[in-house]
Amino acid sequence: MKANRFLLGDYLVISLGLLLVVYLFKTLWHSEHAAKIQVRQGNQIVATLSLNQDRLMDVVGPLGISKIEIKQGKVRFLSSPCTNQYCVHQGWLHHQGQTAICLPNRVSLELLGSQKSYDSLNY
Amino acid sequence: MRHLQIHTTQDDHRVAKLAALAIGLHLIEAVVPSPLPGVKPGIANIVTLYILYRFDFVTAAWVSFLRVFASSLLFGNFLSPTFVLSLSGAMMSLVALYFLQHLPRRYFGPVSLSILAAFAHMLAQLLLVRFWLIPHAGVAYLVPIFMLAALFFGLINGVVTNILLKRA
Numbered sequence: 001m002k003a004n005r006f007l008l009g010d011y012l013v014i015s016l017g018l019l020l021v022v023y024l025f026k027t028l029w030h031s032e033h034a035a036k037i038q039v040r041q042g043n044q045i046v047a048t049l050s051l052n053q054d055r056l057m058d059v060v061g062p063l064g065i066s067k068i069e070i071k072q073g074k075v076r077f078l079s080s081p082c083t084n085q086y087c088v089h090q091g092w093l094h095h096q097g098q099t100a101i102c103l104p105n106r107v108s109l110e111l112l113g114s115q116k117s118y119d120s121l122n123y
Numbered sequence: 124m125r126h127l128q129i130h131t132t133q134d135d136h137r138v139a140k141l142a143a144l145a146i147g148l149h150l151i152e153a154v155v156p157s158p159l160p161g162v163k164p165g166i167a168n169i170v171t172l173y174i175l176y177r178f179d180f181v182t183a184a185w186v187s188f189l190r191v192f193a194s195s196l197l198f199g200n201f202l203s204p205t206f207v208l209s210l211s212g213a214m215m216s217l218v219a220l221y222f223l224q225h226l227p228r229r230y231f232g233p234v235s236l237s238i239l240a241a242f243a244h245m246l247a248q249l250l251l252v253r254f255w256l257i258p259h260a261g262v263a264y265l266v267p268i269f270m271l272a273a274l275f276f277g278l279i280n281g282v283v284t285n286i287l288l289k290r291a
Contacts, residue, residue, distance in 0.1 A: 009226065009227075010231065013231070013234070020242075024267040024270055025271075
């Protein structure tokens with residue numbers, strides 16, 4: 001029986017494949033998926049919600065209503081009455097420890113996992 | 124009234140025999156337990172790849188689709204999400220092979236095609252899962268595992284195809 005030989009391109013594909021798999025592990029496994037979010041207005045916790053249930057929530061702050069959307073295990077600021085819209089531009093969050101904050105309206109979202117990342121948030 | 128006659132050609136017979144082989148392999152593979160749903164050796168793909176080298180792309184496509192349809196009928200999951208997953212994986216890997224078959228044979232053998240087609244297969248299935256079956260961002264955590272399985276089994280299937288091609 002003839003010996004089974006890999007061709008040059010085969011080695012290339014195998015190496016690139018391994019690199020791809022390693023890259024995928026490094027980027028997609030780097031942090032825990034958050035299970036719930038904590039919504040704060042001012043210094044108070046307004047709600048602690050599970051990421052597994054899709055919902056829209058309104059949070060009333062000094063400037064108006066910030067809308068928070070949870071969908072498919074991710075959360076974002078859907079809209080906010082602030083002028084800069086930095087909070088909305090944060091986009092979707094789903095890793096434990098991530099936060100999105102609307103400073104003008106004093107609304108913040110923090111994604112929680114098993115460990116708490118920040119001891120407290122103050123304005 | 125004359126009876127209806129279907130005239131079959133040599134090609135038809137060949138496709139039928141190869142499809143039967145692929146279906147058989149797929150059924151046998153169902154006996155092997157899998158650590159995670161979706162992680163399978165995919166040995167029926169060896170037949171597809173072998174046909175691509177020994178015959179042509181069209182025959183390989185025929186056998187591939189016949190295997191998907193016939194197996195799902197035999198398993199009783201025709202038109203179920205399992206069937207859709209199987210079909211989308213087969214289609215994507217065939218599309219990949221359609222282009223990959225033109226790679227220079229001097230440098231790229233069945234192993235390369237097998238691995239890359241396996242990646243295409245897995246990608247199609249992951250997309251289907253993420254956007255239809257389990258629309259949750261957590262699916263991202265499955266991606267590396269499935270791609271590793273695709274690399275591993277793609278490599279093995281490619282080696283087996285290589286051995287078969289060299290024997291006959």
